[in-house]
Amino acid sequence: MRVPDPLQVDEGVPAAVEEHLAAVLRRRAADAADADPDFAADIADRVAAFALGGGRRLRAEFLWWAMRGSGGGACETPAALGVAAALELVQTCALIHDDVMDGSPLRRGRPSVHVQLDARFGTGERALPCGTFGGAAAVLAGDLALAWADDAFAEAVAGLPSAPRAAGVWRVMRTEMVAGQYLDLRAQVTGDASADRAARTAVLKTALYSMGHPLALGATLAGAPEGTVRALREAGRSAGLAFQLHDDVRGAFGDPAATGKPVGEDIREGKATYLLAVAGERCAELGDRAGLGLLERITGGARTTEEDVHRALDLLVSCGARDRVARRVEELCVRGAETVARAGLARDAADRIGELFGAACGLEAGAGRATGPAPGPGRAAAPASGPGRTAAPAPAPEPGRTPASAPEPPGPPAPPVPAVPPTLPALIGEVR
Numbered sequence: 001m002r003v004p005d006p007l008q009v010d011e012g013v014p015a016a017v018e019e020h021l022a023a024v025l026r027r028r029a030a031d032a033a034d035a036d037p038d039f040a041a042d043i044a045d046r047v048a049a050f051a052l053g054g055g056r057r058l059r060a061e062f063l064w065w066a067m068r069g070s071g072g073g074a075c076e077t078p079a080a081l082g083v084a085a086a087l088e089l090v091q092t093c094a095l096i097h098d099d100v101m102d103g104s105p106l107r108r109g110r111p112s113v114h115v116q117l118d119a120r121f122g123t124g125e126r127a128l129p130c131g132t133f134g135g136a137a138a139v140l141a142g143d144l145a146l147a148w149a150d151d152a153f154a155e156a157v158a159g160l161p162s163a164p165r166a167a168g169v170w171r172v173m174r175t176e177m178v179a180g181q182y183l184d185l186r187a188q189v190t191g192d193a194s195a196d197r198a199a200r201t202a203v204l205k206t207a208l209y210s211m212g213h214p215l216a217l218g219a220t221l222a223g224a225p226e227g228t229v230r231a232l233r234e235a236g237r238s239a240g241l242a243f244q245l246h247d248d249v250r251g252a253f254g255d256p257a258a259t260g261k262p263v264g265e266d267i268r269e270g271k272a273t274y275l276l277a278v279a280g281e282r283c284a285e286l287g288d289r290a291g292l293g294l295l296e297r298i299t300g301g302a303r304t305t306e307e308d309v310h311r312a313l314d315l316l317v318s319c320g321a322r323d324r325v326a327r328r329v330e331e332l333c334v335r336g337a338e339t340v341a342r343a344g345l346a347r348d349a350a351d352r353i354g355e356l357f358g359a360a361c362g363l364e365a366g367a368g369r370a371t372g373p374a375p376g377p378g379r380a381a382a383p384a385s386g387p388g389r390t391a392a393p394a395p396a397p398e399p400g401r402t403p404a405s406a407p408e409p410p411g412p413p414a415p416p417v418p419a420v421p422p423t424l425p426a427l428i429g430e431v432r
Contacts, residue, residue: 003077003078004077004081005074005077005101006072006073006074007086008079009064009081010068013057013065014056014060014061014125015378016081017057017060017064017084017085017088018052018057019090020081020082020084021051021052021085022085022087022101023150024082024089024152025048025051025052028048028148028151029044029045029048031059032044032045032144040193041199042117042120042137043137043138043140043141044308045187046116046117046141047092047144047145050092050096050113050145051089051092052139052163052408053108053381054111055088055091055108055152056360057088058083058085058210058211058356058360059087059088059210059211059214059242059353059395060061060084060088060090060214061089061356062211062214062215062218062236062356063080063083063087063214063215063217063218063221064080064084064218065085065218065349065353065356066135066214066216066217066218066219066222066224066232066349066353067080067218067219067221067222068218068346068349069219069345069347069348069349069350069353070219070222070223070224070228070344070349071222071223071224071346072218072221072222072223076222077131079157079160079221079357080218080221081156081385082152082153082155082157082182083152083153083166083217084095084158085152085156086149086150086152086153086156087149087214087217089145089148089149090145090146090149090177090209092142092145092149093142093143093145093146093149094142094181096105096112096113096114096138096142097138097139097142097181098181099112099113099114099138099432100112100138100139100142101181101185102265102271102287103269103357104261104265106262109256109257111221112138112139113134113141114131114132114134116134117134117138117141117240118133118135118136119134119135120134121133124308146174152412153170156164157221160221160416161223162220162221162222162223165220166217166220166221168230169216169217170212170213170217171210171218172213173213173217174207176204176208176213177204177205179204179205180202180203180204180205180206180209181205181354183204183205184201184202184205184271184387187201187271187272187299188269188270188271188272189295189298192270193276193277193280193295193299195274195277195281196274196276196408197272197274197294198274198278199241199274201208201272202241202244202245202274203237203240203241205244206235206240206241206243206244206247206351207236207237207238207239207240207244208233208237208240208289209240209406210240210243210244211235211236211237211239211240211243211336211360212234212235212236212240212359213232213233213236214236215233215236215353216229216233216236218232219232225344226342227344228343228344228353231339231340231342231343231344232339232340232343232345234339235336235337235339235340235343236336237336238332238333238335238336238339239332239333239335239336239337239342239357239360240336241332242329242330242331242357242361243360245274245275245325245328245329245332246329246361246362248266248273248274248325249322249325249329250362251263251264251265251266252264252266252267252293252316252322252323253313253316255369263313264310264313267298267304267308267309267312268304268309269304270298270299270304272299274325275316275321275322275325276295276298276312276316276321277323278321278325279291279295279315279319280292280295280326282319282320283295283319283325286319291315294311294312294315295312295315298312298349308325321334326375329361329362329363330361330363332361333357333361333363336354336356337354340353340354341354363388394420
């Protein structure tokens, strides 16, 4: 496989990663075809199409710029692209499985993998102990994506001095991702709708996996000192949590054409999101018993009607929860960018990571960039201007940024969210 010039990759990281990912998938699809043609057509080819069929490649970009900012160059480029491709396959696994567990009919505006498989065999109405045929087969599709991810990671780091350290990050990332997904499921049956629990789930399921660990992997591949790796993981934890909180708001109020999901899907599914938890806190502060009853019914496992969804959306605005979460998104994103600026990366790479934080969190251009020096021994990345290097445009302002009809009074500083168990080394940090 041709090894691209890192300066060329700087100009278009997503395109370079997609090219590498496509090459990996061609080899894996050939293996599947050798195993069985029906398996290849029904499962393996769908996994490959899903992996190449969309997504912003944010995890890949975070990995790349952490590697470049830590002094990585031509020698580290093949490994960085290989691990980035592996991250995209982990994401493929997570999304396919997530759609099965949530019963989501759409992903990226197209039928989810389990829906495609049920349509292929006409099994959407034929229930199995674990759901439909499509759901069971989609679990295997997600498993295959994860197996391919591990293969791609192992191939990418083989023989590198940094391989043992990178493998440690990879191992923790996978465990935490599954832990977060389980906590998400568990909250739907236990009715635990606390903000602490929702934040813990978001950190494990999204924040560390989407930003913290990709940044740590990139720095590790370049041989960065452990202090830099820890700082980047911390930065990604803050900005990654902002990313998930923004996604909660966007999922509730955003345009389905942009989100690829129906409006209010988390509410419809009874997910105990941080947004709903904050709404519960605000209703308690305001003495809104009707609002509390509605939220308890939504997150308590009862069947949620479309009227409930619309009432809940109105409540999120009127009680001030939407605005409170929107402000927290900005605070956490800026905190992440400031931590990156102090992590010892080359300035251009640190700025680029800050820009990516802001774009991912729906903030205006420059909102994620911290001021002040970004010293460090890392090799400077490509200039921030030029083809492919313009900052990603921020999404249109959300309706959640208008003043709430019930203004919230200032309160005392909220306590920090408890840390996860020591077997999962991820501190939650102050969220509320």
